[in-house]
Amino acid sequence: MGSPIWVLLGTDPAHQTAIVSTDEILKCRNLRKTFGDLVAVDDVSFTITAGETYGLLGPNGAGKTTTISMIAGILARDGGDVSVCDRPHGTSSAWGKRRIGYVPQDLALYPDLSARENLRFFARLYALGRAEARTRIEEVLEVVGLTDRAKDPVKDYSGGMKRRLNIGVGLLHRPPLLILDEPTAGVDPQSRNAILESVAALTGEGVAVLYTTHYMEEAERLCDRIGIIDLGRIRAEGARRELVALVGELDRITLTADGTRPVPELEALPEVREVGVQEGRLDVMVADARSALPRVLAAATEAGLVVRAVEVHEPNLESVFLHLTGKALRD
Template identity: 60%
Template sequence: MTQTAVQPTATGGQEFVLVVDSLVRRFGDLTAVDGVSFTVAPGETYGLLGPNGAGKTTTISMVAGLLEADEGSVTVMGQQMGPKKVAPKRHLGLVPQDLAIYPDLSARENLNFFGKLQGLTGGELKSRVGQVLELTGLTDRAKGPTKDFSGGMKRRLNIGIGLLHKPTLLILDEPTVGVDPQSRNAILESVEALADEGMAVIYTTHYMEEAERLCDRIGIIDSGTLQAEGTRDELIRLTGGVDNIELSGSGDTTTAAEALLRLDSVAQANPERGHLQLTVHDAPTAVAQIVTTATSSGMQLSDVQISRPNLESVFLHLTGKALRD
């Protein structure tokens, strides 16, 4: 599905938390963001997937009101967003790519400081700090200076600061860059929990597997343009929705290929010495019949491998380059 401008309506009469309409941002002769539009509903995690330099951070900087758009508009909870707008920013929690914590303060002291900036006081502040420390897995390290934290712990605290005031929309810009696998998984679990509680989330990443795990809908962005958006399955269908099966073994691969092409599920069959490369529809359902047909046609199979298209395949299909190029 190609990118089109969106209107501030939602299914079921439910208003969108965020409406981004035809955003454009230029830096001199460079158009960093070119006509980007999308919406985010309550409880939805919307992913912006693209390589470094694709325009993700510039887009969310305009969404958060840190950067003025040259064209287009951003509406948060029905309120127009911009650098001079205060009211809509109260609905936002922004977790920037660069760490925004004080290294000589403890985790608890950092949270208390930023909580007061967000208008929290007294018992409410104390309660929220405790809840955020638990959510981010930092309760046992709440008192030590954060300069002694690992990169992953600092990232988790960075996220916690953005959550203190219970924002309606949380914006996470590449939150797992440079962290260890354990901390990365903890961050992803935290994001999943927030969405389950009804928080709207924008998640920018160049990690395909994170987008596939977390995001209800994904916008694929490259060179400042939203190339396509939709659910994972909707995006996969842009590639034709076919799977690949590789049959390895010995015997008559040519005869087996001819027999397999008579199956409705098989679109292509390319025989090679000791291998048979198949393009099929719905490989998990078709594989049993394919194996039976191949063996009854003279192949002795030693291995069967299935590979299904993923978001990397979609990105390559749309842009002609790999996601990490």
């Protein structure tokens, strides 16, 4: 159990909800869902703590959307348990749904209304009081970077601006858990970066985020832990380096140097697994390049090599994903 965390939902006394939660905001245990003979989700379990971004990655048809729908309380599960802020959660749990901000891949906006009018409409659905709604709408517009365009109709927005407003709707009621289903799909690089910065800021404030994406670089940049799902099952879970370690791939430090030759001092280092010598360069294979680099450089220098350039190559999530599923993320 982690330390208790106070989560304040709302500032209007009529709708203010303060809860004490452990830092385990979401807990899924042995989730299962079938559609006829198809087992869409099979024994899926994971947790997300306050301030953590958990990436759920998988190829199309892997079970991501079904899993998210069960967590959000939209789809009934056939087996397993979901708890939000330490309380059981399901399709009939109004308490749990008020603590989840669900941002679907499909836009849920009214194009003829402005951003502020859209947020005002959804604030009513969330039963926010007038004073709280006014304050919260301005806060959300600032978070998603739309304050300057708040009066413009949504139909005049770019795809990226619509995505950002879609996220804003999910943030209005200050949920401790935010579910983002491919929030950057089809947006320009500038909007994608703005969305990623917003998500990073939210986790810094203690929000737990469940994040799905088809962009591996987003998962590497944002996610503290990642679950790789395929054919309805979690194939692997952990931080980036833990996942890379599962498939046994090593980091490579490439030293460009004059007069390359075998260097026993390098091969003797405990961090070094293998040293490849080629004309003009050495390829040093290590388990953790960032921690090994200073000792590798020191050993090369002491051996009399004149190092002209250094490159570090780390295995990425794409290689792990291909190893575990046999598919690219966007398949």
